[in-house]
Amino acid sequence: MGVRTWIESWPVYRQFSGDDPLGRGAAAKSAGTERIRPRVSTADKVVKSVCPYCAVGCGQDVYVKDGEVTQIEGDPDSPVSRGRLCPKGSASLQLTTGSAREQRVLYRRPHGTEWEPLDLDTAMEMIADRVVEARRQGWQWEQDDVRVRRTLGFASLGGATLDNEENYLIKKLFTAMGAVQIENQARV
Structure with a gap:
């Protein structure tokens, strides 16, 4: 890789020489970030649920693949939590997949x-x-x-x-x- 190619691949150079001067789009992406896919993109279905921890009742989106829960995130459609979860709610995936969960x-x-x-x-x-x-x-x-x-x-x-x-x-x-x-x- 030559010096010119290396400089042109540099995000700051792409930011100021391209169509993304604020660095919020393509200029900020590297080859590594281009390969990254969201954890939820492979889910077969999304099930709406409610966080089980407290009386607030925050909405959750439960992502399922092959009958197994793969991810739990805040439900942006929930009028209660508007997609946000507290630390306990964010960790509720462990309720279904955690090794400490008793199944008997x-x-x-x-x-x-x-x-x-x-x-x-x-x-x-x-x-x-x-x-x-x-x-x-x-x-x-x-x-x-x-x-x-x-x-x-x-x-x-x-x-x-x-x-x-x-x-x-x-x-x-x-x-x-x-x-x-x-x-x-x-x-x-």
């Missing part, structure tokens, strides 16, 4: 020190049995001569990423079971 149910027995894997059906049965027992033990028909028909044996704290319909169903379920302590992270 783990259980630690009372007074135990080790976690043991359980199958999902066993875990669900254990939860149902405990809900029924907590309801039975904590049931109150009356308090101070006032009929209350409730239980203080369990409560519900919903997540911020649940939509209105899901929150409605959870409220109905827990109310039907007699719970009075029903809250949602979006209001906390």
Whole structure:
């Protein structure tokens, strides 16, 4: 490569000698940056979602290729976040692909020190049995001569990423079971 060719390939020379004096377009691109492609350009589809971390509900674009999540970015169409994500929301790809994510149910027995894997059906049965027992033990028909028909044996704290319909169903379920302590992270 001669000196003249080298100088002509220099971005500052291209900026002042070409049609891009501000260096915002072709003058700023090198051969290396010409080869770079966005991580999301190979995605098969984009799924709209909501960040699961807090009650703000920032919009996310989830990029999927071959059934696997490849990238998560802020949704510029979201009226809540307008394409921006906080550091936790920006790192939410780790929720789906991170090596620390558990893909199975783990259980630690009372007074135990080790976690043991359980199958999902066993875990669900254990939860149902405990809900029924907590309801039975904590049931109150009356308090101070006032009929209350409730239980203080369990409560519900919903997540911020649940939509209105899901929150409605959870409220109905827990109310039907007699719970009075029903809250949602979006209001906390």
